Amino acid sequence: MMNFSRLSRTTLSLVLACFSATAAAESRIDRQTETAVPRAQNLYGIGIGVLPKTSGSDxxxxxxxxxxxxxxxxxxFVNALQAxxxxxDSDDQRLRFGLSAEAKFGWDASKGDRTRGMQDRDFSIFVGPLLRWQTDYGTLNAQWTTDASGNSNGQQFQLQFIKSLIRSPQLRLNGLIGATWNSQKFNDYYFGVRSxxxxxxxxxxxxxxxxxxxxxxxxxxxxxxxxxxLFGAFVTRLSQTQNDxxxxxTRMQPMAYIGYSVPF
Incomplete structure (x- = not known):
């Protein structure tokens, strides 16, 4: 006859072992480099961003x-303008594949010296697959998106590497480098001049x-x-076709932000 007491103990042990293995795997996620902005817990707040008035503006x-x-x-997940x-996932969740949507700001042509009299470039939503790979050296993101709003009908492919520079109770600081390929339709929408x-x-x-x-x-x-x-600053070096x-x-496009947030 089957010993249900022993079976129950065995089942419980297996469940606890699986839970422990899962917990150990999840603990390998580096929360600081999970996103470009360092994070140890969920953050909600408000901030001010400073960015070029129009494409290529100084x-x-x-x-x-x-x-x-x-x-x-x-x-x-929600990360600033991306959700x-x-x-x-891999077993340890250090390799993850998903889908995301990201907002792309347009611009008011009347605000730029060189764009005055042009048509405005509209706010757009870009969607597509996202791959995140966390290593012992940092986090690598690869993302392909297409313009779901139909404004540019363009596409982007981005590679980004995030590295933790400072980890302390007083300051968490990440550095990032990246490259973005923009399709012809994307660049022509934001940098082209129509007839x-x-x-x-x-x-x-x-x-x-x-x-x-x-x-x-x-x-x-x-x-x-x-x-x-929260604070940050980065610079984008435009491609040759954008710069032309x-x-x-100006080819160098700086952006910065500062904000205040509360945990939730």
């Missing part, structure tokens, strides 16, 4: 933006595909009680 605009950097059930879900936008000082221009490069720093430091101060556009004023 003048800047300030935007007030909500700050959300959070996981939900360790399956869904998505992980669909497939009905031509002026004496702004010739017709059709942009080709190209690769731009990024580097930057993102940090978090404690604020009042459990609140946090008659609306481009």
């Amino acid at each position: 003048e800047y605009r300030a935007l007030v933006l909500p700050i959300i950097n959070a996981n939900y059930g360790d399956r869904f 998505g879900a992980w669909l497939v 009905n936008e031509v002026t004496a000082n702004r010739p017709f221009y059709r942009a080709d595909a190209g690769v731009e490069w990024q580097a930057g720093l993102n940090g978090v430091t404690p604020g009042f009680r459990d609140h946090s101060l 556009s008659p609306i481009t004023q």
Whole structure:
């Protein structure tokens, strides 16, 4: 006759062993480099971002933006202007594959010296697959997206490497480097000049595909009680075809932000 007491103990032991193995695997996720902004817990707040007024502009605009950097059930995530879900994981969850959607700001043509009289470039949503691979040296992200809003009908492919530079209770700081390939339609939408936008000082221009490069720093430091101060700055070096556009004023495009968040 089957010994149900022994069977129950064996089943319980197996369940506990599986739980322990899962917990150990999950503990290998590096939360600091999980996103470009260092994070040990979910963060919600508000911030101010400074970015070029138009494509290639040497003048800047300030935007007030909500700050959300959070996981939900360790399956869904929101990271600033990006949101998505992980669909497939390795056993230790250091290799993950999912889908994401990311916002891309357009611009008001009347705000730029070289774009005045052109049509505005609209706010867009780009969607596509995302791969994250965490190693002992840092986190590598690979992402392909396409313009789901249909404004540019363009595509992007981005590689990004995130490295933890400082880990302490007083400051967490990440460095990042990356490269983004933009399709011809993407570049032509944001950097091209259409025939009905031509002026004496702004010739017709059709942009080709190209690769731009990024580097930057993102940090978090404690604020009042459990609140946090977030900050970051990075620069993008435009591709040659973007830089050759008659609306481009400078090839180096800096961006920065600062924000205040609370845990949840």
